[in-house]
Amino acid sequence: MDIRRLTDRLGGLAFGGDYNPEQWDAEVWKQDDELMRRARVNLATVGVFSWALMEPEEGRYEFGWLDAHLDRLHAGGVAVDLATPTASPPPWFTLAHPDALPVGPDGAHLTHGSRDTYCLAAPAYRRAARRIADALAERYGDHPALALWHVHNEYATLCWCDHAAAAFRVWLRARHGSLDALNEAWGTAFWSQRYTAWEQILPPRTSQWHRNPGQALDFSRFWSDETLAAYREQRDAIRAHSDHPVTTNLMLPGYQNLDLWAFGREVDLVAVDHYPTGPGIDAAADTAFGADRARSFGGGAPWLLMEQGTNTVYAGDRTLGKEPGEILRHSLGHIARGSEGALFFQWRQSRAGAEQWHSAMIPHAGPDSRTFREVTAAGEAVARLGELAGSTVRAEVAVLHDSDSWWAMKVDGLPSSELDYHAALRRAHRALWDAGRTVDFAHPEHDLSRYRLVVAPALFLLTDAGAENLRDYVAAGGTLLVQPFSGAVDERLHSRLGGYPAAPLREALGIRVEEYRPLRRDEEVTLSDGSTAVAWSESLRTEGAEALAAYTHGMLAGSPALTRHDFGVGHGWYLSTRLDDSGYAALIGRLLTEAGATPEGPGLPPGVEAVSRHAPDGRGWQVLLNHRAEAVPLPQPGHDLLTDGTVSELPPGGCAVLRAH
Numbered sequence: 066m067d068i069r070r071l072t073d074r075l076g077g078l079a080f081g082g083d084y085n086p087e088q089w090d091a092e093v094w095k096q097d098d099e100l101m102r103r104a105r106v107n108l109a110t111v112g113v114f115s116w117a118l119m120e121p122e123e124g125r126y127e128f129g130w131l132d133a134h135l136d137r138l139h140a141g142g143v144a145v146d147l148a149t150p151t152a153s154p155p156p157w158f159t160l161a162h163p164d165a166l167p168v169g170p171d172g173a174h175l176t177h178g179s180r181d182t183y184c185l186a187a188p189a190y191r192r193a194a195r196r197i198a199d200a201l202a203e204r205y206g207d208h209p210a211l212a213l214w215h216v217h218n219e220y221a222t223l224c225w226c227d228h229a230a231a232a233f234r235v236w237l238r239a240r241h242g243s244l245d246a247l248n249e250a251w252g253t254a255f256w257s258q259r260y261t262a263w264e265q266i267l268p269p270r271t272s273q274w275h276r277n278p279g280q281a282l283d284f285s286r287f288w289s290d291e292t293l294a295a296y297r298e299q300r301d302a303i304r305a306h307s308d309h310p311v312t313t314n315l316m317l318p319g320y321q322n323l324d325l326w327a328f329g330r331e332v333d334l335v336a337v338d339h340y341p342t343g344p345g346i347d348a349a350a351d352t353a354f355g356a357d358r359a360r361s362f363g364g365g366a367p368w369l370l371m372e373q374g375t376n377t378v379y380a381g382d383r384t385l386g387k388e389p390g391e392i393l394r395h396s397l398g399h400i401a402r403g404s405e406g407a408l409f410f411q412w413r414q415s416r417a418g419a420e421q422w423h424s425a426m427i428p429h430a431g432p433d434s435r436t437f438r439e440v441t442a443a444g445e446a447v448a449r450l451g452e453l454a455g456s457t458v459r460a461e462v463a464v465l466h467d468s469d470s471w472w473a474m475k476v477d478g479l480p481s482s483e484l485d486y487h488a489a490l491r492r493a494h495r496a497l498w499d500a501g502r503t504v505d506f507a508h509p510e511h512d513l514s515r516y517r518l519v520v521a522p523a524l525f526l527l528t529d530a531g532a533e534n535l536r537d538y539v540a541a542g543g544t545l546l547v548q549p550f551s552g553a554v555d556e557r558l559h560s561r562l563g564g565y566p567a568a569p570l571r572e573a574l575g576i577r578v579e580e581y582r583p584l585r586r587d588e589e590v591t592l593s594d595g596s597t598a599v600a601w602s603e604s605l606r607t608e609g610a611e612a613l614a615a616y617t618h619g620m621l622a623g624s625p626a627l628t629r630h631d632f633g634v635g636h637g638w639y640l641s642t643r644l645d646d647s648g649y650a651a652l653i654g655r656l657l658t659e660a661g662a663t664p665e666g667p668g669l670p671p672g673v674e675a676v677s678r679h680a681p682d683g684r685g686w687q688v689l690l691n692h693r694a695e696a697v698p699l700p701q702p703g704h705d706l707l708t709d710g711t712v713s714e715l716p717p718g719g720c721a722v723l724r725a726h
């Protein structure tokens with residue numbers, strides 16, 4: 066479904082956020098109407114956590130209050146992203162259906178009192194979710210305020226109950242076909258785990274020690290598929306009454322046990338929630354990481370930032386505020402990378418409840434506050450960018466992501482506790498972002514031919530098809546960097562015999578890994594080129610590759626640590642250890658130069674972000690974000706959409722959106 070239908074409906078890019086009028090009274094609603102106009106809000110997400118009000122008892126709906134709010138928003142020129150409220154079942158549901166409450170891997174039964182207290186595999190929950198989605202779509206499918214459907218909220222809850230066990234067995238029968246095939250896939254000959262009846266199989270619940278890794282991997286796959294089936298049921302119930310686009314808000318990067326490539330194929334547009342995990346320049350880099358992933362999961366199509374924290378940065382055990390100017394910079398960071406707008410959670414900060422300290426567009430202090438003044442400035446800025454609607458982003462570099470490899474790296478019994486899948490992806494992306502390159506994420510079996518450089522930071526699990534695809538990419542002229550512990554197992558989590566990684570990839574890399582040798586915690590090793598490595602090392606030999614750096618002590622002294630192989634008309638690089646930050650940045654810079662991947666903003670200093678969007682008719686725009694504390698002159702002046710004037714420098718913390726020549 067063409068996202069231009071949404072932006073045409075809005076008259077430009079989206080700006081707004083979650084709106085929960087049921088928390089307030091009529092006097093506040095009147096203020097909201099005026100303040101939304103002031104902030105240039107044109108899209109409000111409504112109903113996310115309203116199941117108890119919509120359906121106060123099973124099968125009885127009360128929609129009058131929702132009618133009034135949708136009519137009021139429409140009269141004020143605000144379109145609605147209408148949510149199904151199924152992420153938070155009401156108390157009556159859990160009392161009537163206690164078997165639908167989630168159960169942890171240790172067998173603990175969770176109780177009502179938070180959100181997400183449901184088991185997706187429970188038949189009663191699925192029936193209730195379909196029923197309310199159908200009722201909402203039947204009533205509001207052609208409401209003039211409606212612009213978008215929002216199924217559920219941040220699908221995340223896993224469950225290990227008997228309903229989940231029964232559904233898991235159905236899924237396993239479909240995947241493996243027979244118990245013999247399942248036993249072979251899971252390696253049940255080890256530890257006397259062979260199954261002789263389907264009823265013997267359970268989810269990977271808490272056990273004495275290591276759980277079967279094949280069982281754990283398949284359960285992650287199953288739960289992602291079960292979640293997608295639950296989404297499809299609601300989506301299809303909505304589509305029976307409405308032709309508006311349907312989506313759900315994905316949460317990045319590892320919050321949800323989901324194959325995001327699969328979800329990207331099923332939603333009408335990818336929508337994500339993003340909350341930075343560090344302050345300052347780290348928040349800017351994390352914004353780019355989340356935005357590049359969101360765009361990639363939709364195949365490069367425009368997408369939508371469904372939630373961000375207005376004044377929220379999560380930093381370990383602290384929730385920090387944003388610095389002045391970051392509300393706009395973070396919003397434009399997402400728009401630069403393809404989002405068709407910037408939405409927040411939420412419009413007005415709750416005065417009570419579990420998230421009363423979650424920031425909002427209007428804080429507890431009210432509209433006479435720095436936060437709301439910056440929100441209003443951001444709304445005015447986004448309103449000037451309507452001509453960007455429908456344009457896309459191009460990248461010359463890709464980082465490989467595969468959910469199977471992520472789930473495989475979470476199983477018990479791996480050689481090191483420092484193997485962190487998403488940390489490896491973030492690190493690769495950050496090095497490329499620091500070098501001024503826009504990045505796509507890609508699956509190892511995707512067509513990679515448009516990329517000058519592909520980085521594989523964490524491909525522990527790699528299928529034969531993926532290995533062959535990477536070999537063919539290099540042979541055809543691509544530059545590929547493969548990092549440690551890659552291609553070690555196949556899709557069944559069976560180790561590759563005869564040396565790592567998978568044979569087709571070994572051919573492209575010109576190496577053969579014989580032994581993985583994790584380093585001691587806090588141990589550092591020096592390589593022959595002077596760089597420093599930590600955490601991991603490998604014993605490998607070259608089979609056609611050139612050794613560019615070697616280990617210098619211990620049993621690996623003289624053994625290759627970094628190699629490069631000319632294969633076909635491309636180049637396969639292999640890094641067998643984890644370089645420190647400066648060494649890794651230098652390696653990425655060297656690869657970018659060799660591959661001919663050009664920076665987005667040549668001539669701009671570090672800390673100035675440049676990303677381009679391109680329209681089908683040849684028009685283009687460059688978004689510039691200055692994360693530095695000083696003004697930065699531009700290589701050449703340009704017309705800025707934000708000021709509708711010519712700019713020749715970016716002020717400290719400033720932004721510009723230039724029409725490209």
